[in-house]
Amino acid sequence: MTAVATAGAVAGNAPGNLLTDRLEAIARGFKHVAFASSLGAEDMVLTDAILRAGLPIEIFTLETGRLHPETLAVVARIKARYGHDVTLVRPDAAAVDAYVREHGANAFYESVELRKACCRIRKVEPLARALAGKDAWVTGLRRAQSTTRTDLALREDDAVHGIAKFNPLADWSEPEVWAYIREHDVPYNVLHDRGYPSIGCEPCTRAIKPGEDIRAGRWWWENQDSKECGLHVAPDGTLQRAGAHRP
Ligand code: SF4
Numbered sequence: 001m002t003a004v005a006t007a008g009a010v011a012g013n014a015p016g017n018l019l020t021d022r023l024e025a026i027a028r029g030f031k032h033v034a035f036a037s038s039l040g041a042e043d044m045v046l047t048d049a050i051l052r053a054g055l056p057i058e059i060f061t062l063e064t065g066r067l068h069p070e071t072l073a074v075v076a077r078i079k080a081r082y083g084h085d086v087t088l089v090r091p092d093a094a095a096v097d098a099y100v101r102e103h104g105a106n107a108f109y110e111s112v113e114l115r116k117a118c119c120r121i122r123k124v125e126p127l128a129r130a131l132a133g134k135d136a137w138v139t140g141l142r143r144a145q146s147t148t149r150t151d152l153a154l155r156e157d158d159a160v161h162g163i164a165k166f167n168p169l170a171d172w173s174e175p176e177v178w179a180y181i182r183e184h185d186v187p188y189n190v191l192h193d194r195g196y197p198s199i200g201c202e203p204c205t206r207a208i209k210p211g212e213d214i215r216a217g218r219w220w221w222e223n224q225d226s227k228e229c230g231l232h233v234a235p236d237g238t239l240q241r242a243g244a245h246r247p
Pocket residue numbers: 064066108115116118119120122123200201202203204229
């Protein structure tokens with residue numbers, strides 16, 4: 001569903017008030033909270049809610065070195081709209097150079113292993129660095145985004161990083177995301193209007209056709225069930241959702 005097609009699809013915006021409540025509770029409960037933004041639509045909803053409420057939650061994005069220019073442009077648009085700098089977390093340059101030297105710049109097309117190795121260098125290790133010293137982190141994941149996310153909890157125990165993990169949009173629908181964006185005039189990645197519902201690195205993301213699954217444009221050459229970048233996966237390969245927090 002495109003941004004234009006979903007605009008105004010939801011009447012009112014009660015989920016927005018609930019979202020602010022959820023974020024305020026996280027900020028109250030934890031001293032050092034970070035929000036990992038992919039600069040996609042869901043993450044712009046969270047960015048808007050965090051910055052308008054003035055919450056002490058650091059916003060960072062993994063600048064993998066392979067993002068679309070349109071995605072990087074969102075960082076400048078956030079600065080222009082909110083006067084806020086998004087922290088850019090980059091991969092270790094020596095590790096990137098070694099991967100490219102040994103396998104080639106686009107070796108991720110050759111096997112799931114080489115794709116995951118690239119994600120480890122450009123995303124997973126930088127994420128661990130960004131979360132070091134934090135008590136909790138926030139993501140824009142939603143249950144409806146993927147078959148691998150249907151049991152996503154609002155709060156999880158992140159065993160990999162040893163901190164709490166919150167998914168405040170877990171129960172949001174795509175129309176609710178776009179209704180919030182329209183209502184609050186939130187800047188968003190222009191690629192969403194060109195058929196990209198889910199946006200990652202440029203060589204690993206393509207536009208989708210009407211009726212295709214919203215994650216169909218991510219690592220489209222792989223099986224559906226292997227489509228996680230490792231940011232939300234435990235070392236044994238299981239999804240971290242298995243450790244959902246039980247209050
Ligand atoms: S999404 Fe693609 S380019 Fe980006 S880190 Fe993963 S394999 Fe590498």
